[in-house]
Amino acid sequence: MSVVESKVYVEYRSGSYWIANSRISLDSVVYAFRKGLSPESIVQSFPLLTLEQVYGAIAFYLAHRHTIDLYILEEEAAFDAMPQPLQTDQPILYRKLMSFKAQQENLGSEHSLPS
Template identity: 75%
Template sequence: MPDVVSKSYVEYRNDAYWIEGTRISLDSVVYAFQKGVSPESIVQSFPLLTLEQVYGAIAFYLANRAQIDAYLAAEEAAFDVMPQPLQTAAPALYDKLMAAKAARQ
């Protein structure tokens, strides 16, 4: 029987998780997966990814769910405390974006 080589689909670089060899964040795939988007539809949204990469990223997330959920929560908290230039430059757009974010949660 030939040797089977395991693959890595997610890498940690620049203080974030990324689909290995791409500039697509794991966050993007995880948020879509959490919304119930199928892996095939995720590939359509991110045509640079293969179906194998999407399934690999989802498997990575499921195997490390507690750590990745904590990472995502920390990223969201850090974003929430960042000053938002849009808030002063375009308050109507900022309010619309914040309402969309609240609806998502």
């Protein structure tokens, strides 16, 4: 009988979580999963990933949900704290984009999975 080795589907590099051997962030897969997309749909959105990689990333997320959710919140807070050129250059467009973002987040929370 041969011994099966486990695979690594997510790696931490340069201060962020990434799908192993790819340039696609774990965040991207997690956001899609939270929106209710199936692994098959996520693969369609990220054709460089295989179905196996997506399932592996989702399994990693579910196994480390608390840690990854905190990581994503910290990343979002850091991004929100960065000065946005549109905010000063085109404040009306910036407010419209922020309004749209808030609407999308509200829609996503209505379909999110319970923790």
